[in-house]
Amino acid sequence: MSREVPCIMYHTVGIPKPDWVWSFLTMPFETFDHEMRVLKKCGYRTLSSAEFLECHRTGEFPDKAVYLTFDDGYLDNWVFAAPILEKYGFCGTIFVNPDFVDPSMGLRPRYDERPVDELELYGFLNWDEMREMERRGCMEIQSHAMTHTxxxxxxxxxxxxxxxxxxxxxxxxxxxxxxxxxxxxxxxxxxxxxxxxxxxxSLSGPVYTPxxxxxxxxxxxxxxxxxxxxxxxxxxxxxxxxxxxxxxxxxxGRLETDAEYLERVRWELTESKRVLERELGKSVDVFCWPGGGYSDEAEAIAASLYKGVTVGSAKRDQGGWDEHGSFKIARIGAQSLFFEDGSIIYPGGWYTCLFLREYQGDGVARFIRQVYKAALLLKKKMAR
Incomplete structure (x- = not known):
């Protein structure tokens, strides 16, 4: 079996917002809790960014390790995901865009402190919440560029x-x-x-200004x-x-020159790193492309600035160390099933554990997961 450490990509964890165009990105917090509970029961441990990079550098991989990442810095990462990770002794990594940081101060209530109907559910993290998660060790913060647009x-x-x-x-x-x-x-x-x-x-090519x-x-x-x-x-x-x-x-209208485009990319990558390091008092060493959009030239800039950089889904098989000494991080999405009617479900922990085993080359796990998936699809079809 492969000794590569799987990296899972989440976004929001909480209560789906029906009128939000990207509501499918929200894993219900009950499902996330079940997923973490099953991972714990199956003997998995989570890695920090530094641990993830170090084990790939040395080739010494902990048994049943996984790297959990969360894109965009949503408020519910503090309200729901962080306390769930704390409950199971896990940690995650949030990729944050400084442009989206909430200017409020103080810690907003979490779901383990107040009834859900009394919570602020939708929005983005503030600096105090990020600092507290870093202090507790349940979440660390890394860079997602400045704008994400x-x-x-x-x-x-x-x-x-x-x-x-x-x-x-x-x-x-x-x-x-x-x-x-x-x-x-x-x-x-x-x-x-x-x-x-x-x-x-925003970072995938030159901007046209009409x-x-x-x-x-x-x-x-x-x-x-x-x-x-x-x-x-x-x-x-x-x-x-x-x-x-x-x-x-x-x-x-006017199209940015290639030189202007790359200068803008470099600014986004260096400025987000600078702001995060200033506000959090730590080194920011890993970068995630917002929306997975970038060019080969932009990728080279990121590799010169960060120890680890994500790759898009089309390049998932191109993970590994590059010539700059930066690690290309291939990620897999949080396990979900989309149906023809536009609905989505997150099957939960056992399905994810089977997928992780399959991802690392377990053929039996692949067969069981495919049967499980077929049963879920059939159940949905019969319920129409």
Whole structure:
């Protein structure tokens, strides 16, 4: 069997938020508790980032070790995940974007301290909560770059910003100082009618900056149409026609040069490291690509700054040490099943344990997991 230590990727652990476009990322806290309980029962231990890198450097792997990672720095990592990890003597690693850190101070109540209906559930960690998790040893903090957003990549208009869309990152870019609050009751959504140009993850390529007159004209046009404009069947056609008119007289947009793009990448990677180290009083040595988006050139920059860097799912088989002496960390997603109706379930601990055994080359575990998966799918189908 393989001696590689599996690295599992989680995001939020708590109570799914039905109106959140990425609610599928939330593992119910009861399921997470069951998963950790089963891992403990099966003899697994968790590794810190330093331990994970060290065992791959030396080739000396602890038996049944696993590296648990959590992306983005959600508040529920403190409210639910941290106390569950503490309960089983485990630790995890949270990849944090300083842009999203909540400016509040003090420790918000956790689920082991208050009834769930009295808790603040949705949002992002503040510095005090991160420091306390580091002090307790149940979570450590590493870098996820600064912005974790999307940027325009070409002059092609692919849509228009409208109520109910999933272009929440356009609101982040309009008001970056309010990004931490986008899951809250006072979240900002607006500038309806703005053009949505072809776009990509922030660190994966050069940014295209269009002539702002097109955006301004389209926002004004949408506002002039009145409150029910986006209920009309032809609202996209109306905005498309206005966009053609505005673009006919607009100036040319501008694409970042390759040098400017790489300078921006270097700033994001160095600044996030600097801010995290300043606020937490520790060395930040591991980096996770926000959204898994990067280029070969960006990857080389990250490898020169960090001892460990994640790789995207398409490069999962390319983990290992690189020429810079940085370890490429291949991760596997928290085990879940998506169904044709768009629903998702997290099967829980035994399923995850079987997957970990399969991941390390256990053919029997693979057969059992496939039977288990088929049974779950059949149960879902029969319940329709």
């Amino acid at each position: 999307w940027y325009f990549s070409s002059p092609e208009i692919v849509d228009f910003h409208h109520p109910g869309d999933d272009y929440v990152w356009m609101d982040w870019n309009d008001r970056p100082e309010k990004k931490y609050g986008y899951l809250g009751a006072d979240a900002y959504r607006g500038n309806w009618g703005a053009p949505v140009y072809a776009h990509r993850k 002539d702002p007159s097109v955006r301004e004209g389209l926002i004004a046009f949408a506002a002039e149409q009145g409150e029910g404009f986006f209920d009309r069947a032809d609202w996209r056609e109306a905005l498309g026609g206005k966009a053609d008119e505005l673009q006919a007289t607009a100036g040319e």
